Amino acid sequence: MECCIIxxxxxxxxxxxxxxxxGLFTILRFAFIYFRCFAAKYLKAPNKVKK
Structure with a gap:
């Protein structure tokens, strides 16, 4: 089995x-940036409502 993989x-x-x-690194990087922006908007929204 190992010989076949090699x-x-x-x-x-x-x-x-x-x-x-x-390609995998680029996808993970864009996913991280998108998640960070989404989290920032999601966390900032309640703060504006409280004020």
Whole structure:
């Protein structure tokens, strides 16, 4: 089983792995920014209502 995984990693080009990692990092970064903006709006709304 391990030999099959090693053979797959050897056959796949390195750029494919790099593109996959960069794409995953970009998606996580945008998701974090979107979540932060959403949380900021959601937390600021009640404060304005209280004032």
């Amino acid at each position: 053979n797959r990693l050897r056959t796949q080009p390195l750029w494919f792995v790099l593109v996959f990692l960069v």
